Amino acid sequence: MLKRVGYFLATNLAILAVLNVTARLLGFDQYLYRMGQNMGSLLVFAAAFGMLGSFISLAMSKHMAKKFSGARIIETPATARERWLVETVQRQAGQAGIGMPEVAVFDHPQPNAFATGMNRNNALVAVSRGLLEHMTEDEVEAVLGHEVSHVANGDMITLALIQGVVNTFVIFLSRVIGQMVDRAIFKSRSGIGPGYWITVIIAELVLGILASVIVMYFSRRREFRADQGGAELAGRDKMISALRRLRDLYEPPALPEQLAAFGVSGRHASGLRRLLSSHPPLDERIEALQGA
Numbered sequence: 001m002l003k004r005v006g007y008f009l010a011t012n013l014a015i016l017a018v019l020n021v022t023a024r025l026l027g028f029d030q031y032l033y034r035m036g037q038n039m040g041s042l043l044v045f046a047a048a049f050g051m052l053g054s055f056i057s058l059a060m061s062k063h064m065a066k067k068f069s070g071a072r073i074i075e076t077p078a079t080a081r082e083r084w085l086v087e088t089v090q091r092q093a094g095q096a097g098i099g100m101p102e103v104a105v106f107d108h109p110q111p112n113a114f115a116t117g118m119n120r121n122n123a124l125v126a127v128s129r130g131l132l133e134h135m136t137e138d139e140v141e142a143v144l145g146h147e148v149s150h151v152a153n154g155d156m157i158t159l160a161l162i163q164g165v166v167n168t169f170v171i172f173l174s175r176v177i178g179q180m181v182d183r184a185i186f187k188s189r190s191g192i193g194p195g196y197w198i199t200v201i202i203a204e205l206v207l208g209i210l211a212s213v214i215v216m217y218f219s220r221r222r223e224f225r226a227d228q229g230g231a232e233l234a235g236r237d238k239m240i241s242a243l244r245r246l247r248d249l250y251e252p253p254a255l256p257e258q259l260a261a262f263g264v265s266g267r268h269a270s271g272l273r274r275l276l277s278s279h280p281p282l283d284e285r286i287e288a289l290q291g292a
Helices: 007-025 028-034 039-069 080-096 129-134 137-152 155-184 194-234 236-249 257-262 271-275 282-290
Strands: 102-106 113-119 122-128
Touching: 039 102, 039 113, 039 122, 039 155, 080 102, 080 137, 080 194, 102 129, 113 137, 113 155, 122 129, 122 137, 129 137, 137 155, 137 194, 137 236, 155 194, 194 236, 194 271, 194 282, 236 282
Parallel strands: 102 122
Antiparallel strands: 113 122
8 A cells, every 4th residue: 555665664764864954963965055066075975874874774674673563582482383483484594595583473463474684694584473373384384485585585685775775866866956946946145045955855755755666666576586485495386375365364464554565465556556565466476476
């Protein structure tokens, strides 16, 4: 759905807002404005802040995911089901060649799962209570394989790099537009006028939405690859069965909206909703596996 932008994007935008305010308080914008059309300096500034915001978000991802979802880490399995979960993730992690992720369960009645973490050897794989209740063991195994594949494929790092690049252009272009509008309309010649600040804020919002479209496109492509990885780790039939079960059971997202981008489910969408969706429709994912 339209707000299905994801926890990572929400955190990234919040951090960028803090960095922007900090830059203004420290006088970076005034300095860049006085530099006029020195695009090299502006681009360096934009890249530094854009990449910094993205990688701070990545570094915080696992901690914030636990907080948002209320995930309980399985330190010592208390039941046979928890022991099976840990053993399955451990086996799949070994097959995928990554370090053992933390395994967690979060309390929600709808089926979903997510994986996050800063690197392949320090990740988190979490499943909802609803996933365990509504899906067979084979289907849960396939979902776990999908999430382990996200970790093995480095999808969080890839998303951070892409987000850092689009952050750079959002910061760069918004300030170029701000300078143009301030000098052309408000006729400012010395110092930063109100037109600059107003235009930069509006441009960052508009360009930020366009940037999200780019990030979500790559997110949807990575889902197909994670499905293929889940099929290799658990079996193609199990992965197809899991996606079919999710299609039949799925209603609104089981995860909080802040975590939706790192879950396993997806719904049909069209227009702008489709462009801002982090997951392809489940029917498309099933068809892709059937044709593989």
